[in-house]
Amino acid sequence: MARSSSGESVLTRAVRILSAFSAEEPVLTVSQLSRRAGLPIATTVRLVEELTRHGLLARDERRRVRIGNRMWELAQRASPVRALREAALQFMDDLQHVVGHSTQLGILDGDEVLFVERLVAPGAVVTFTEVGGRLPLHASSAGLVLLAHAPAEVRDRVLSGPLPAFTPHTITDPRALRAALADVRRRGIALCAGHIHPDATGIAVPVRGSGQVIAALGLVVPNDRHAWSLVQPLQLSGMALSRALDVRTP
Missing domain, CATH: 3.30.450.40 (GAF domain)
Known part of the structure; x- marks a missing residue:
């Protein structure tokens, strides 16, 4: 599994992005995600796009990011x-x-x-x-x-x-x-x-x-x-x- 210069795997960085959301703030901008996950903005953009393609994240009409329906589906199923x-x-x-x-x-x-x-x-x-x-x-x-x-x-x-x-x-x-x-x-x-x-x-x-x-x-x-x-x-x-x-x- 690919790792960053800090030694973190892609999966670990993706989990940090997913963990940035909360019930109080279920919708975040990419910049907010970058700060909360402690990741470079370029890394955050790349991972958000990939997670969105898989339905684990989704974008609203203002391009803000939220947890995707696919995440809910997988969690409910298993x-x-x-x-x-x-x-x-x-x-x-x-x-x-x-x-x-x-x-x-x-x-x-x-x-x-x-x-x-x-x-x-x-x-x-x-x-x-x-x-x-x-x-x-x-x-x-x-x-x-x-x-x-x-x-x-x-x-x-x-x-x-x-x-x-x-x-x-x-x-x-x-x-x-x-x-x-x-x-x-x-x-x-x-x-x-x-x-x-x-x-x-x-x-x-x-x-x-x-x-x-x-x-x-x-x-x-x-x-x-x-x-x-x-x-x-x-x-x-x-x-x-x-x-x-x-x-x-x-």
């Missing part, structure tokens, strides 16, 4: 979380109608929680999560559930690394985080009041498949005394989804 999302949507929709708050589904990806589905309730409390969005494992309820059941090497790596704070309530002390993870394993629930935003409480439970925790099902609710009353319907939904996944497993 996504490893497709079955999980399809199974979870019914339970998430039912749960949202019962509790009246936003629901979300996250999986472990590296040292972060990756949110693969979200349903937003009308008038919902503020939430930082979005489909395809990520949060550090230590900071969110879904992250705590996944970290509590993650392999020991993942827990050790997160506990030894930086634990940035989103609010004064975010867990940033390794000993406090270790104790919180033990509590999540014991109680089967993570409730994070004001850890990401002072006005929001995140609640999450494990989703199991073949006996292993494969995801976290969660709610984002107002940060008030009523949050605990929503734990039981969330737990019931998590158990029902786990049973449905086991039935689907060949």
Whole structure:
């Protein structure tokens, strides 16, 4: 595979271009892509043109660049979380109608929680999560559930690394985080009041498949005394989804 003078492969440089897009800025100029990817403008132009020919990128009427439909098609066709999302949507929709708050589904990806589905309730409390969005494992309820059941090497790596704070309530002390993870394993629930935003409480439970925790099902609710009353319907939904996944497993 061809490499640049810096030793990077063409594939690595293409990934840097694709990674420059975000939910907040899904459309970028070539100059913006060049700066964000840290690539020379000529290299960026050449790679954008090639990626566009393959449908992985596309141009709008102003020649700005966005992710192409082909990228979405390939991701949907072979996504490893497709079955999980399809199974979870019914339970998430039912749960949202019962509790009246936003629901979300996250999986472990590296040292972060990756949110693969979200349903937003009308008038919902503020939430930082979005489909395809990520949060550090230590900071969110879904992250705590996944970290509590993650392999020991993942827990050790997160506990030894930086634990940035989103609010004064975010867990940033390794000993406090270790104790919180033990509590999540014991109680089967993570409730994070004001850890990401002072006005929001995140609640999450494990989703199991073949006996292993494969995801976290969660709610984002107002940060008030009523949050605990929503734990039981969330737990019931998590158990029902786990049973449905086991039935689907060949």
